[in-house]
Amino acid sequence: MPVTLQDVADRLSVSIATVSRALADVPGVAPATRLRVLAAAEEMGYHPNVMAQRLQKRRTDTLGFIIPTFGPRFSDPYFSELLAGIGNEAAEHEYDLLVSTRAPGTEELALYERVVKERRVDGLLVVRTRRQDARIAYLIEQQFPFVAFGRSDLEGDFPYLDVDGQAGLEELMAYLVAQGHRRIAYVSAPLNLMFANYRLAGYREALSRAGLPYDESLVVTGGLTDMDGYEAGREFLQRANPPTAIIAGNDLMALGVMSAAQELGLRVGRDVSIAGFDDISLAELAHPSLTTLRQPIYQIGQRICDMLLCLLNGTAPEVSQVLLKPELIVRQSTGRVG
Numbered sequence: 001m002p003v004t005l006q007d008v009a010d011r012l013s014v015s016i017a018t019v020s021r022a023l024a025d026v027p028g029v030a031p032a033t034r035l036r037v038l039a040a041a042e043e044m045g046y047h048p049n050v051m052a053q054r055l056q057k058r059r060t061d062t063l064g065f066i067i068p069t070f071g072p073r074f075s076d077p078y079f080s081e082l083l084a085g086i087g088n089e090a091a092e093h094e095y096d097l098l099v100s101t102r103a104p105g106t107e108e109l110a111l112y113e114r115v116v117k118e119r120r121v122d123g124l125l126v127v128r129t130r131r132q133d134a135r136i137a138y139l140i141e142q143q144f145p146f147v148a149f150g151r152s153d154l155e156g157d158f159p160y161l162d163v164d165g166q167a168g169l170e171e172l173m174a175y176l177v178a179q180g181h182r183r184i185a186y187v188s189a190p191l192n193l194m195f196a197n198y199r200l201a202g203y204r205e206a207l208s209r210a211g212l213p214y215d216e217s218l219v220v221t222g223g224l225t226d227m228d229g230y231e232a233g234r235e236f237l238q239r240a241n242p243p244t245a246i247i248a249g250n251d252l253m254a255l256g257v258m259s260a261a262q263e264l265g266l267r268v269g270r271d272v273s274i275a276g277f278d279d280i281s282l283a284e285l286a287h288p289s290l291t292t293l294r295q296p297i298y299q300i301g302q303r304i305c306d307m308l309l310c311l312l313n314g315t316a317p318e319v320s321q322v323l324l325k326p327e328l329i330v331r332q333s334t335g336r337v338g
Contacts, residue, residue: 085301
């Protein structure tokens, strides 16, 4: 049986109130009594009832993170790194993390509503923001604390951190154009996702700056999985006039494109250049290693968690809306046109 406040009080022949005040370092307890209580509590192995303390101060000391995902498998390294950053930062500040998964849609929004109404958590982290994002609209309406990883096209001010995908794609495209590429294909993420729109805008802007036409036939949309990239890669590379370079909206799709190219007997980095976005751990380990745009996913998880904790503790973060620039990492999967 766990040791209770009553057990400590009985050992010392004092009241429960005295023990409670001494352990909480509340004024009004004699120093000698406080030392006796602390010594007895340590000797007896007393641990405070965390749930009772949380109920008393009307806080859960818990953050919520609802991961938008499809299907029975969850194997996206992007979310694994992000979750690690969030979880470790929360633990550093003695907060728990409540993690759930829901496919985007009505069930997902219903979960947000339940978590908020039942006050299961003190605040929420929202990821993969969407056009007219119903999650963000609801949280703004409820005035519930949250921080988003990503911007939105909704009216209303809210704290977020985002990575400038448009600037990143412009830099990557400029690099490929400098390598002599003129037919550059793009495998986009679904355009209901905000980041997909920014990255596609960067692709189009870079074509315009280079004096190259925008060819709709060189742009397809995938679902962010390696299989989506594989299917898009096979279709592109079996055309009569295939692209010399293919950019994918994330690394998983880029790795799928790479698999398709190798299956067709092409040398990645020589016969065709392939690049991605994110710099997940698999990107550097791929053969050949993948050129990509790095966003520090683990550190982003830490930072959005810290921004939310600042909101909850009443200390506004130094900057409530942060836009980071990704870093171009050139590896073996890209090169000059042969």
